[in-house]
Amino acid sequence: MAQVATWRRRLVWCVGGAALLCCAPSLAAQSASTGTGSVTLYGVLDTSLEITDPGSGWTPRLDSGAYRGSRIGLRGSEPLGAGTDLVFTLENGFSSTDGSLQSPGLLFNRQAWVGARGAWGEMRFGRQYSPIYIPFKGDLDAFGAGTIASGLNNLSKITPYASNAITYLSPVVGGFSGTVMMATRDPAESDGNGIDGYYVTASYQIDELRLLYARQQTHGAGALRANLGGATYAVNKVRVWLAFFNGDGGMPLYHGAGGALSAQYSFSSATRASVGYAHVRDFTGAGASADQFSLAFEHNFSATLLFYFSAAYLSNHDGAGFTLRGVNVTGLPVAYPGAPVAGVQFGVVERF
Numbered sequence: 158m159a160q161v162a163t164w165r166r167r168l169v170w171c172v173g174g175a176a177l178l179c180c181a182p183s184l185a186a187q188s189a190s191t192g193t194g195s196v197t198l199y200g201v202l203d204t205s206l207e208i209t210d211p212g213s214g215w216t217p218r219l220d221s222g223a224y225r226g227s228r229i230g231l232r233g234s235e236p237l238g239a240g241t242d243l244v245f246t247l248e249n250g251f252s253s254t255d256g257s258l259q260s261p262g263l264l265f266n267r268q269a270w271v272g273a274r275g276a277w278g279e280m281r282f283g284r285q286y287s288p289i290y291i292p293f294k295g296d297l298d299a300f301g302a303g304t305i306a307s308g309l310n311n312l313s314k315i316t317p318y319a320s321n322a323i324t325y326l327s328p329v330v331g332g333f334s335g336t337v338m339m340a341t342r343d344p345a346e347s348d349g350n351g352i353d354g355y356y357v358t359a360s361y362q363i364d365e366l367r368l369l370y371a372r373q374q375t376h377g378a379g380a381l382r383a384n385l386g387g388a389t390y391a392v393n394k395v396r397v398w399l400a401f402f403n404g405d406g407g408m409p410l411y412h413g414a415g416g417a418l419s420a421q422y423s424f425s426s427a428t429r430a431s432v433g434y435a436h437v438r439d440f441t442g443a444g445a446s447a448d449q450f451s452l453a454f455e456h457n458f459s460a461t462l463l464f465y466f467s468a469a470y471l472s473n474h475d476g477a478g479f480t481l482r483g484v485n486v487t488g489l490p491v492a493y494p495g496a497p498v499a500g501v502q503f504g505v506v507e508r509f
Contacts, residue, residue: 194235194243203227204253205465205504207305209481211489212496221253222485224303224465225506228267234274241275246285250485259485267318279326288324288336288358289371289385290317294484296360296369297387297400299419299431300453305481305500306467308435308449309419311488312479313402314411315383316373321353335359342377353377365391379408387417394423412440419451427457437479445477463506471498 205223208215221227230248237243248268250259260266270283293302293315300307324338338356354375361368370386387400403414419433431453439445453467469481473495481500482488491498 194233196231196233198229198231200229200509201225201227202253202507203504205304205483205502207483207486207500207502209305209489209498209500211480211498212492216489218489219254220483220486220502220504222250222259223305223483223502223504224301226250226259226267226485227253230265230268237273239275241273241277243271244274244279245271270322272324276328278328279324281322281324281326283322284318284320285322285324285338287316287319287322287373288326288338288356289315289373289383291336292358292360292369292371293385296367296389297385298398298417298435299396299421299433300451300467303484304453304465304467304504305469305483305488305502306431306433306451306453308433308451308469308471309400309402309417310484311449311469311471311482312413312415312417312435312437312447313383313385314381314404314407314413315385316354316356316375316381316407319354319356329362332362333360340375354380375406379406381406381411396421396423410441413437414440429455431455439477439479442476444475446474447477447479448472448474449479461508463508465504465506466502467504468501469499473497 203222203225205220206217207220207223208217228248228250230246232246235243246268247265249265250267251257252259265284268285270281270285272279272281295301298307298309302310319338319340322338322340324336326336327334336358340353342351342353354373356373358371367389372384374382381404383404385402387398389396389398397420399418401416405412415435415437417433417435419431421429421431423429433451435449437447439447449469449471451469453465455463455465457463471479471481473479473491476494478491478494480488480491480498
């Protein structure tokens with residue numbers, strides 16, 4: 158009887174949870190209409206088939222998060238008065254291929270912050286995307302710094318998330334906007350003045366021209382200094398991106414500098430094709446460097462469903478060991494120092 162009661166309670170919890178998820182959109186709409194705030198359930202599923210040759214033969218893999226990290230989250234807001242809202246985001250990353258957590262032991266490994274937003278800008282407190290990651294993920298190359306096609310992603314290094322962080326995001330004033338983040342030291346590190354790192358970004362846009370710059374400096378184990386910058390400009394159906402990057406530090410050690418040039422042609426509002434080239438000088442080895450040539454195709458079947466194809470050839474020189482990878486996909490290591498890497502990828506992204 159005790160076992161029956163236990164299973165009955167579990168069934169009630171499951172049914173109740175399912176009902177809550179089903180009702181979440183209507184509850185959000187109702188609360189928004191009454192001005193009492195809202196909570197929205199959202200998510201991304203990104204699954205792709207990748208076939209890569211790292212110098213030792215072609216290897217097929219089913220990947221999650223090659224273009225956009227698979228995730229599920231809650232975001233909410235509540236009016237506080239005087240044009241200011243309380244806002245928060247809780248976001249979990251996971252693998253769409255096997256259901257495992259992206260970071261074992263961390264439920265909200267991508268974002269877990271609370272803050273306030275108004276005409277004056279926005280403040281956030283907690284774990285969140287680093288400001289240098291925000292322009293990196295869509296404003297500096299034609300590939301959105303995702304899939305194996307993005308040389309910018311494959312040849313550079315930044316810190317994508319920061320814990321214990323305090324961030325200010327400015328409003329757009331005369332085309333200018335900026336972000337400043339300070340991350341406080343994790344108590345487990347106990348090796349400094351309480352500052353784990355800082356991040357700053359600046360952006361300026363006039364018509365179809367946009368200029369970007371971002372910098373980070375972290376401390377402690379795996380300290381990393383990195384800079385990103387670039388410009389993008391659109392003419393009719395063509396948009397062009399020019400970017401530069403450099404960095405020193407991290408785990409494993411990175412010390413490189415380079416640039417990327419890419420362009421995208423829009424056949425329609427739903428269909429696009431891109432080409433790109435990227436180069437990096439690898440200062441960890443004498444004369445080491447790498448070049449990457451890429452192309453990609455995207456088609457939106459609907460407002461929420463995207464199909465993508467990408468292909469790339471990465472040429473390592475003088476013992477360099479760069480490889481093709483995705484946003485949340487670890488690239489296959491090169492078979493030997495200086496080995497060339499080639500790959501193709503077919504994937505879908507579903508948003509809800």
